[in-house]
Amino acid sequence: MTQPSPTFHAEDFEKPDGRELTLYGLEPVRVESEIPTPGDPVQARPVMRWHPLRSEWVMYAAHRLNRTFLPPPDYNPLAPIQEGGHPTELPRGVYDLAVFENRFPSLTLDAPEPEPVQGAVVRAGVGRCEVVVFSQSPEGRLADLTPGQMTLLIEVWADRTTRLAATGKIRSVLAFENRGVEVGVTLHHPHGQIYAYDHIPPVQARLLDSARGYMEKNGRPWLADFVAGERAAGLRVLHDEGAALSVVPPFARYTYETWVLPARPVALLSDLSAEEKAAFARTLKDALLRLDALFGVRMPYLLTVHQGPVGGDPHPEFPLHIEIYPYLRAPGRMKYLAGTEQGAGEFANDKLPEVAAQELRNLTV
Amino acid sequence: MTQPSPTFHAEDFEKPDGRELTLYGLEPVRVESEIPTPGDPVQARPVMRWHPLRSEWVMYAAHRLNRTFLPPPDYNPLAPIQEGGHPTELPRGVYDLAVFENRFPSLTLDAPEPEPVQGAVVRAGVGRCEVVVFSQSPEGRLADLTPGQMTLLIEVWADRTTRLAATGKIRSVLAFENRGVEVGVTLHHPHGQIYAYDHIPPVQARLLDSARGYMEKNGRPWLADFVAGERAAGLRVLHDEGAALSVVPPFARYTYETWVLPARPVALLSDLSAEEKAAFARTLKDALLRLDALFGVRMPYLLTVHQGPVGGDPHPEFPLHIEIYPYLRAPGRMKYLAGTEQGAGEFANDKLPEVAAQELRNLTV
Structure with missing residues (x-):
């Protein structure tokens, strides 16, 4: 090439x-x-x-x-x-x-x-x-x-x-x-x-462990099966560019949590082709516009880019993706990390991901 | 008895x-x-x-x-x-x-x-x-x-x-x-x-793993060595009732994070004697009063009581304790969980625990 x-x-x-x-x-x-x-x-x-x-x-x-x-x-x-x-x-x-x-x-x-x-x-x-x-x-x-x-x-x-x-x-x-x-x-x-x-x-170590376990058990990277499964279910996909897509994951911790994923499983952004990067970028822009359109206010959020480890052996099993945690769970109502989230590490979410996805998908952006 | x-x-x-x-x-x-x-x-x-x-x-x-x-x-x-x-x-x-x-x-x-x-x-x-x-x-x-x-x-x-x-x-x-x-x-x-x-x-599982590893390696529960070490160092103890004490732990994630510990390592509150419960209660009250006195405002906080697992084998190695996370890191300045805390699971703290402990210890409550 x-x-x-x-x-x-x-x-x-x-x-x-x-x-x-x-x-x-x-x-x-x-x-x-x-x-x-x-x-x-x-x-x-x-x-x-x-x-x-x-x-x-x-x-x-x-x-x-x-x-x-x-x-x-x-x-x-x-x-x-x-x-x-x-x-x-x-x-x-x-x-x-x-x-x-x-x-x-x-x-x-x-x-x-x-x-x-x-x-x-x-x-x-x-x-x-x-x-x-x-x-x-x-x-x-x-x-x-x-x-x-x-x-x-x-x-x-x-x-x-x-x-x-x-x-x-x-x-x-x-x-x-x-x-x-x-x-x-x-x-x-x-x-x-x-x-x-x-x-x-800790978070990256946990993701790496989970992804490695999935690969060993199934012989395929987790991301490949996840993308195929979300497309097949059709319940939680917000936008699909072919080379990249956005979903409310079926295990969302935040009410309107949105993930942006490449369709081809890679560990690092640098593994994406120029065309894949462009599709990933368009999908990210679409996801952010949906969150601001949802309640008609600028949605406060945390966006994190999850990439595999660097500086050692490659980890192709690590699923590159972006996670967006919107902090509003309803108009004017913030999600706070309280007892169960911080004290036990386990999230409580007020809305099923399929419902949240439908609200976000129905928006015109 | x-x-x-x-x-x-x-x-x-x-x-x-x-x-x-x-x-x-x-x-x-x-x-x-x-x-x-x-x-x-x-x-x-x-x-x-x-x-x-x-x-x-x-x-x-x-x-x-x-x-x-x-x-x-x-x-x-x-x-x-x-x-x-x-x-x-x-x-x-x-x-x-x-x-x-x-x-x-x-x-x-x-x-x-x-x-x-x-x-x-x-x-x-x-x-x-x-x-x-x-x-x-x-x-x-x-x-x-x-x-x-x-x-x-x-x-x-x-x-x-x-x-x-x-x-x-x-x-x-x-x-x-x-x-x-x-x-x-x-x-x-x-x-x-x-x-x-x-x-x-997840949090309790992690604590249990760590405590079990410490017990296997050292032959003593972690809490026993920690309490002895904090008393010996004298740098971070806020209040000591003999049967219970409070410290800013040397690995505090929140600026004024305060732990209340029994001096005798147990896994469950029900393992404490009546006298130990009373000392634990007095130490907890003292810790809360210090946090409110610190900036002269009611300190927003999360208090969590960490106990070992129930309904299975006993886990005497699990260190019963209370963790208090005060959300103000300075007057009027909240600590928010942002990129590194949520995206990586790793906390950034602006103040060394010894400095925070000295400020809390010097208060009259």
């Missing part, structure tokens, strides 16, 4: 405080100002501690507590710097998306060994936290990206995953978007984040 | 819609009105579905969506019924605490087998959801209970666990309190809930 011609452009820069910045564009990137940074360098010394009963790591980043919080409308660190204005994170110029290292990271690639603490199992908080700015415009939503820009975002998530794997220090990459003041979002400019871990975190 | 004289009184009743009610008192219980119920019987047909990637059950209870929500101040279903007033859940009379089956349960002991659904692994939602009313007074907080009433609550949680185990259908009992409008609490009368599962849910 010949290498396709590049579908996007990327240029790397270094910020004055040493952090990395990459600008991505559908057209060639052009910078028309200095590369800014919004304040003094931050000394990040993140650490991890072992939770011996939950058998998981907890991240500590004491420098994060005073991070930028609901700034006044005239200051937006994610907008391009204006002439004579307060320094932001991004330059003026021609580009669509931007990625830079979080100024207040929970994990860094060069985290120093921490001092020992009596009674705690501590280690360096090795990993990486990145900010992904979806657009130069401070207004708008992820769903407002053009199909081309949305496909670029898929390429950017794939590119970051490939780059982070290439550091040799990363085992798992989680891209996500957390949207809505209702759920603590501190900056309204459309953006997401990436957390890259030097180990496989 | 002779049986101690009863430290509390309990009387069972049946509500007009068939639900069970138990009134508990430090003095003998006396009822001075009819046993009310606030509305028509609710047809609960809860079901569970299997999440094949997270390998956990999800509960569906479609009748829950329209449950009582922020009623006007003149209607409080958890207050004793007033003469000529709207029916509530509780009678007038002499008692301190009350427990009844939730009118809108996510699980019931007699849940019927559900119809099959194409593409979903379904089964009956067998279990039990109970409401625990902490006081006849609609004002006040759990922390306002007298030491005697707080000890009674420990007895009530123990008694419910014993009764639920005796049904032969329950494997795990989770008592919890979710407090604060910030986290979706719909009724302000001080109360908690109990979820009883017919299986061991």
Whole structure:
């Protein structure tokens, strides 16, 4: 197979405080100002501690507590710097998306060994936290990206995953978007984040175990059977592009939980062809538009991109997919994680997935 | 050892819609009105579905969506019924605490087998959801209970666990309190809930695995070494009653996360002696008062009581304890579960546990 011609452009820069910045564009990137940074360098010394009963790591980043919080409308660190204005994170110029290292990271690639603490199992908080700015415009939503820009975002998530794997220090990459003041979002400019871990975190480990068990038992990846089953049932599919589709999964934990899946089972975004990425992007845009149309308000949500492990043996059994957790279970009614969800790890959902899917499918978007 | 004289009184009743009610008192219980119920019987047909990637059950209870929500101040279903007033859940009379089956349960002991659904692994939602009313007074907080009433609550949680185990259908009992409008609490009368599962849910399964591994490796229960270690370190202990103590654990996931532990490792509240229950109750009251004193506001929190499995072999290695997750990480700043917490199962905390413990310890309560 010949290498396709590049579908996007990327240029790397270094910020004055040493952090990395990459600008991505559908057209060639052009910078028309200095590369800014919004304040003094931050000394990040993140650490991890072992939770011996939950058998998981907890991240500590004491420098994060005073991070930028609901700034006044005239200051937006994610907008391009204006002439004579307060320094932001991004330059003026021609580009669509931007990625830079979080100024207040929970994990860094060069985290120093921490001092020992009596009674705690501590280690360096090795990993990486990145900010992904979806657009130069401070207004708008992820769903407002053009199909081309949305496909670029898929390429950017794939590119970051490939780059982070290439550091040799990363085992798992989680891209996500957390949207809505209702759920603590501190900056309204459309953006997401990436957390890259030097180990496989609990959720990904659980998914990998389940997918491996399914493959061993059935000889096929879980995703292949799931997609075929959802198409056959026809009860929960919201949108089907052929190469990608969206469903309310039959085991939805959130009332209007929506998954975006490729039809061909792969573990990583970079495994998708250009055509598959475009179909995946169109399906994602459709899913987000449906959630905003549902109650006629911007649905607060968490969107997470689940990819298989990197930096080790390939895991083709891991099902690449996006999970969207909408936080409204009815107009004006938020879903909170209370006793059973947090205390037992088991979700209570007020509505059957088939009913939720029908409501979402019937919307015109 | 002779049986101690009863430290509390309990009387069972049946509500007009068939639900069970138990009134508990430090003095003998006396009822001075009819046993009310606030509305028509609710047809609960809860079901569970299997999440094949997270390998956990999800509960569906479609009748829950329209449950009582922020009623006007003149209607409080958890207050004793007033003469000529709207029916509530509780009678007038002499008692301190009350427990009844939730009118809108996510699980019931007699849940019927559900119809099959194409593409979903379904089964009956067998279990039990109970409401625990902490006081006849609609004002006040759990922390306002007298030491005697707080000890009674420990007895009530123990008694419910014993009764639920005796049904032969329950494997795990989770008592919890979710407090604060910030986290979706719909009724302000001080109360908690109990979820009883017919299986061991993910969090309890993980804790049990970890505790079993520790016991096999070290020959001692984890809790014994943890308590000795925290006392030796002296960095994170908030209050120590001898038979019980509170700490900010060295692996706290929430900024001011507080654990209440018995000094003697046991798996169930019913394993504690009367004296140990009283010390545990005093330590719990102290911990709650500290959290409210911290920022001078009623701290929104989730409190969960972690007990070992019931209805099977005893698990003395399981560490009985209470975990309190305070949702404020600073004055006016809520902790939300975002990308890394929900998408990866890994928490980011802004403050080291030793610092949080010092702040809580320095308070006068």
